[in-house]
Structures are given as structure tokens and as C-alpha cells.
Amino acid sequence: MKRLIPCLEADKTEIELILLIKTIVTACKDISFRVSQGALSNVLGSTLDENIQGETQKKLDVLSNQLLKDMLFESGKVRTIASEEEDYVVAATEGAPYIVAFDPLDGSSNIDINGQIGTIFTIYRARDDVPFDSKLQFAQKGSEQVCAGYVLYGPATMLAMTTGGPTRLFTLDKTQGCYLLTEPEMNISADTQEFAVNMANQTQWSELFKAYIHDLVAGESGVRNKRFNMRWNGAMVGDVHRVLSRGGIFCYPTNINNPTQPAKLRLLYEANPLAMLVENAQGKAFTETTRILDIEPDDIHQRVAVIMGSANEVDACLNYLQ
Numbered sequence: 001m002k003r004l005i006p007c008l009e010a011d012k013t014e015i016e017l018i019l020l021i022k023t024i025v026t027a028c029k030d031i032s033f034r035v036s037q038g039a040l041s042n043v044l045g046s047t048l049d050e051n052i053q054g055e056t057q058k059k060l061d062v063l064s065n066q067l068l069k070d071m072l073f074e075s076g077k078v079r080t081i082a083s084e085e086e087d088y089v090v091a092a093t094e095g096a097p098y099i100v101a102f103d104p105l106d107g108s109s110n111i112d113i114n115g116q117i118g119t120i121f122t123i124y125r126a127r128d129d130v131p132f133d134s135k136l137q138f139a140q141k142g143s144e145q146v147c148a149g150y151v152l153y154g155p156a157t158m159l160a161m162t163t164g165g166p167t168r169l170f171t172l173d174k175t176q177g178c179y180l181l182t183e184p185e186m187n188i189s190a191d192t193q194e195f196a197v198n199m200a201n202q203t204q205w206s207e208l209f210k211a212y213i214h215d216l217v218a219g220e221s222g223v224r225n226k227r228f229n230m231r232w233n234g235a236m237v238g239d240v241h242r243v244l245s246r247g248g249i250f251c252y253p254t255n256i257n258n259p260t261q262p263a264k265l266r267l268l269y270e271a272n273p274l275a276m277l278v279e280n281a282q283g284k285a286f287t288e289t290t291r292i293l294d295i296e297p298d299d300i301h302q303r304v305a306v307i308m309g310s311a312n313e314v315d316a317c318l319n320y321l322q
């Protein structure tokens, strides 16, 4: 099986980007080990701190965040860093070619129950028209990403990544310590019978989105005239990995009861990278109105509604929301 670096070389990926990707996925190997050790590595449980999102930080959140930052600083390839766990952008190497944003441990509430969690990362070219330590470095549409990926810590540790071409899947061979290509071109089926949404949030949904989900649940006896099943992982990275692997639709719609903060998921380091992976696997990724990769960001922790997955099912959902 082909290793990660030869794959990137075959794609004629520029060497600076290859070295940066290598840095990120090497950090994730360390995170994978600590996650797999669970209670044995004394990293379970929560800290006494909250991040800017108001979420209690797990010990592994903080550790993974610091590990990624340290390795990105050392790489010399990164001008500016943004992280779910950092209130503000972090200046790294002035003049470096890239900027990196990440969610160090998406779904970290799953840590203490041995559930799926993952590191989501995204890479853009650095901007020369704004200061190197400015948050405006990240004022770039998702369509400007030069690389998007995640490392999923599950029964296997898997890397899904695109540098503009097909979304590829690599599996970490823990005996050799290298990522091996296990799916050269992920391809999301256009249709699906599986949806992912937090059904406990129904009172937060618009009437139009309620109608969409109602008709999925109605199955063969309803207007959709086919049975649907539901899965909800509690970690977007795990749900989207399932969608990439066997089709499906993942939905996190706006909360109509919270007009000041109607959306939950973050654009920069959740929605955009996963949207690029989904689109490069023939899927679709929208908010309730707009293609996610077309959004002009206005803040590094900005939140958006998310509807992504099997192209025909995303279209069907959006038709309900018109």
C-alpha cells in the first residue's frame, strides 16, 4: 500500500505543503496514542477551564491543542494559527507560507465514554496584505483552502484528506507508524437512507426543517416512500466520516429560539474543512441557504448551520427549506 508522502509527491504537491501536512499528521499520531491509552495516561476528565465557546475544556483538548501548536511553531511553515481552544489567533513564523486552523479534538465529550473523536485541520496560504498576526489572515472563503482533513481516533486511526483533488483515506499502521492509502478516492452515494441529526433539538427547529425530518421518519408510508435510519455520533467528525464512507446526510440546523447565536458548529475549523472533504467526494455542503465554501468569514469562531452529505438528499432537504 502507498504511503502518504509518495501520494502527495505523485500529486505534485509543493514540498512546503507536504512538510506541513507531515507535521500535522505526526502530531496526530501522538494524540492517537494518548487517546488510545485512555485512563492509563491520566488524560481523561475535564480541566477547571472553559474555552471561548463556553465549553468545559477536557484535559486531552488542552494537551492536543498545545501539541499541535508546538509542532506548528517548530515547523517554520506557519505564519498564524487559529484553534477552537484559543480565544484569538496565535502568531507563529512571520513570512511563513501558510496559516493553519484546527479543532484539536472534535467531539471531546466522547473522550470519557471511549467514543469517536477526531482532529480537524485546514490549511490556507498566508496573506501578505494584512499583518502576520492579524485575525484577517483567516478572512478567506473555504474555497481558498489548499488542504483540508481530519484524523479520526476510532477502532482504527484514519486520516481523510484532500489537497484539492479527490478525498483520500489513509489508515495509520501503528506497527510501522505510517499512514497507508486505503481508499484512493472516496465517493459519497448521491442518494441515501441514513440521516444524522440531534432529534432532542426538535423544539429548536423551524417548521420547514421539522417537516423535512417528519417525512424521513414517516418512511415507506410517507411522501418519501422509503425507509430511513438515523445515526447520531455526538462528534461531527465521526458522523461525517460515516457519510463519506457509506453516504448519508448530516444536519445541524439553526436554533430559532436563540436569535443571538442560532448556529452551533464553527465555520473555520469544522464546517469548511469537512465541506471541502465532502464536495471532493461528490457530496454537497450547505448552510440552510448557502454553499458553505462560498461564505465570506467575519470571525474565526463564527458559527453556521450545516447540511452536508449525499448530493440528492441535500437537495431534497434544501427544497423543504425554500
Ligand code: P6P
Pocket: 106, 107, 108, 109, 198, 234, 235, 236, 237, 264, 265
Ligand atoms: P450535540 C461537538 O461538541 C460538536 O461541536 C460537533 O462535533 C457535534 O456534531 C455537535 O457538537 C454535537 O452537538 O447537539 O449532540 O451536543
